[in-house]
Amino acid sequence: MIAIIDYGLGNVRAFANVYHNLNIPVIIARKEDNLKEATKLLLPGVGSFDYAMQRLNDSGMREVIDRKVMVDKIPVLGICVGMQMLAKSSEEGALPGLGWINGEVKKFVLPAGFSAMRIPHMGWNTIQPVRVGGLLDGMDNESRFYFLHSYYFICSDPYHVIATTAYDGDFESAVNAGNVYGVQFHPEKSHQWGIRLLENFAKI
Secondary structure (H helix, E strand, O other), X not given: OEEEEOOOOOOHHHHHHHHHHOOOOXXXXXXXXXXXXXOEEEEOOOOOHHHHHXXXXXXXXXXXXXXXXXXXXXXXXXXXXXXXXXXXXXXXXXXXXXXXXXXXXXXXXXXXXXXXXXXXXXXXXXXXXXXXXXXXXXXXXXXXXXXXXXXEEEEOOHHHEXXXXXXXOEEEEEEEEOOEEXXXXXXXXXXXXXXXXXXXXXXX
């Protein structure tokens, strides 16, 4: 059973609709009891890092989520700010992250002078898979996803990077360390590519 963690941030209903259309059972978890039968976790997120961390910390679910991920080792997928929360820290705030992947979150700094790039990085962009299979099964350099973010993840161990995206240089758009996965883009807004990725996660 995939539990979509609802701590007040992220379009949880969009994820649930994708899985319902795929005939994959999900539950929207708003309290600790909803997580008892979970064998996978989906952690969406939007907005600022500290606000998202505080909402999760105040949700009453943090302890059981940590246990399921770090002790029971069930797969978890962080999305957008949910991916950034997997890190130890973020330049966007002062609160510690979940620390499930050794890394930090930095703000985009674009070159001075003329640049076609803008912050936030918003809209459609392709990914370049570093490792095939698993979460990115069926993905290639033509796979397109919807992005909306001003900060990006940096893994301490490059092996944990499974896809990059070009935006005035490459940044890490998908990561994986053991049972912990993260994507910077929004699969729920990314048509067939996003549906395939969410289906892949269900098969992990």
